Amino acid sequence: MPLDVPPHAALIQVDGLTQDYPGHRALDGVGFAVPAGSITALVGPNGAGKTTLMRCLAALDPPFAGRVRVAGLEVSEAPRAVHRVTGFLQDIFGLYDGLTVEQGLWHAAAARAVPTRDIPERIAWAADAVGLADRFKQKAGSLSRGLRQRLAIAQTMVHRPRVLLLDEPASGLDPESRADLAALFRRLSRDLGTTLVVSSHILAELEDYSTHMLILREGRVVRHAALDASTGTPSRTAAVRLVLRLAAPCPDLATMLEGMSEVRDVDVWADGETVRLSLEDGHDPARRAALLRALVARDVAVCGFDLDRRNLQDVYLDHVRPAATARPTPGKGHP
Template identity: 50%
Template sequence: MIAVDNLIFEYPGVRALDRASFTIPQGRVTALVGPNGAGKTTLLRCMAALEQPVSGRIEIGGIDVLEQPRACHRIIGYLSDFFGLYQRLTVRQCLHYVARAQGIAAADCPAAIADVARSLQIEDRLDQYPGELSRGLRQRLAIAQAIIHKPAVVLLDEPASGLDPEARHQLAELFLQLQRQGMTLVVSSHILAELEAYSSDMLVLRQGRIVEHAALNAPAQHKPFRLQLAAAIPQLADILRKLPGLELVRTDQDRLAIVNLESEGLSQHRALKALLDAGLPVCEFAPAAVNLQDAYLQTLDKQP
């Protein structure tokens, strides 16, 4: 569905994307994560045919984005981190304008508006103006504009910015609904807990380079375990790194650690024996739930 190959983009004096390459199959929800300035927004804008890279290739749904940007716009939806709404148009008029711009016939617009308004739960706001809506409802209107033409791919840059917890939960449910409809989503956000609620894959960008692209919750050769000590042990991380069969993910205040063990059955027994032989006051050692933040931090720890 999405293929990016050897993409390079430069601002004056800065290489924002440095030979970025990846593929995303249809129907996946990919979390695009990385530090500020990593190139996430630039990558999304290139994929949306809004920026022209120095070199490389982007293909979405069989369309060469750089050669056929207008054709690409027909099959994608894009939500910028700083989206704009037409303040002098009602919600209905905003949606009608975008629908016509995306090539939907005038006779089909009322049905398209009703359908997307129902999906975004704004059908009772169609005759209001954007300025009369809350931040969460304006965000829903912006997403409705991005998907009214039922695109195959949706690109979203910080879609939950400024939303309250309830609105974020509703947004996560919406993205899962779009995935069930067959859409492919790429979502950039700094809120890792929010991304974890609906993402199937993680794409990590750092200094313009793709440093990790992995499926979340997929079977792995290693399993994470949570280690809790009865008392803090100075330099716990150094001690754990020296023990056989353990791969340290992170430590917290020298009392808590997340480690990876081999999936093989006896690995937990051998690891626990090594911990006790090292004189560590173990009070808990059990499988840990893997979350997006742990996976992201582990990826960054591996980078030079």
């Protein structure tokens, strides 16, 4: 049954979160809100504070300063209650190797206060969801690396938490299992209203199912945005990003474009033949066609004109590279 949370309501609310370790500030004034039922890609360089943030959300590490609320619960005041509504899979996890898959799931469900009468149905559901229904009587210690990963995920979600926090959940899984996992995440979000925060260094994988992106760098949030379902790039309600390719540089093009009221954020690359811009109401093909006609009428040698289909990695690199890093100049035929 879907959660009784209004659509797009903030199920996770973080304000001014600061977390210190001896001689190191892992999180520095972090603030953001995660909508209910969303799937947030948590990304950033090594040491950015991603795991620390997840541990704070899971009420495992009390914040040094700031406020964290999960499903309306203050993590500092009600950590046990937060544990009951969250599931947290760490990058490095442990299993009871002497227990069978069934026993491990039963233990996980009981430890998370699932009523005894409901446990058989819950463990059957979790095992089936991750493809372990045929391994019920097999001991965890005899499972392959990928199957152990699946079991760990099943144990994390067996109590059907409102929030799932997953650190590198696809580690050790083969391509088919990764695709199945992405489908599972989409089902949890769609059918149960589960809110997921998933950390991974494989951005193409996150792009398959994420609805939002949260980028951390040096303990601070540098980007938090909804993603366009079709392109994986930050969504825009009134403007779209376009990329123009020119047969030859046009020295006055930037000035020309900036003089058009519907055009903004003009970015001419160093080669002079690649231009990116935002077009108001550019979701309407007629608006894009009108812009193209105007450019051709002014003798601009346009040889390419399309939506700027940048992927999650493009957006990520834009925000984690140092500001002083120069944009690479694309060669001819650059995609």
